Amino acid sequence: MTSEDKHEKVLFIxxxxxxTDHEIESIWTKPTERGYLIDNIPFYATGVAYGDTxxxxxxxxxxxxxxxxEVSGHSTLRIWFNDETYVSVTRNELQQLGCSSEISDQPKLVAVDVPPDVDYQKVQAYLDIGFKSxxxxxxxxxLGF
Structure with missing residues (x-):
């Protein structure tokens, strides 16, 4: 394993x-010369996204x-589903829009990464439709933009 492949957990309060209560989220990172590069999509931490250092x-x-x-320009969204049956199809549709996602240990919670080259307004319009329905x-x- 090279140092580029090394992953370390960093704790976010x-x-x-x-x-005034708080919890801890552990997020996978890759150590770099500048700091720790976030290497998965945060589920609970706010203000950080995949690729930030x-x-x-x-x-x-x-x-x-x-x-x-350093900010990456990526955005992090969280979706809380009212019905678990929509999770798989929604993740596939978000992937077609250019977004990756991860399912939490809570099956109704999905974290979504929106890369900087993806049209955020299209993603937001899609999410608004599901919210309104x-x-x-x-x-x-x-929001990384």
């Missing part, structure tokens, strides 16, 4: 709603995200 702070042997060093709710967790 995620605020729970409007409360973050600095870290180490505490008790754990790596915690500190700040964003009651199939899902969605959140723009990080």
């Amino acid at each position: 995620v605020q729970v709603g409007d409360s 973050v600095s870290i702070i180490e505490n008790d042997g754990q790596k915690y995200a500190n700040e964003i060093i 009651g199939r899902w709710d969605y959140e723009e967790a990080c």
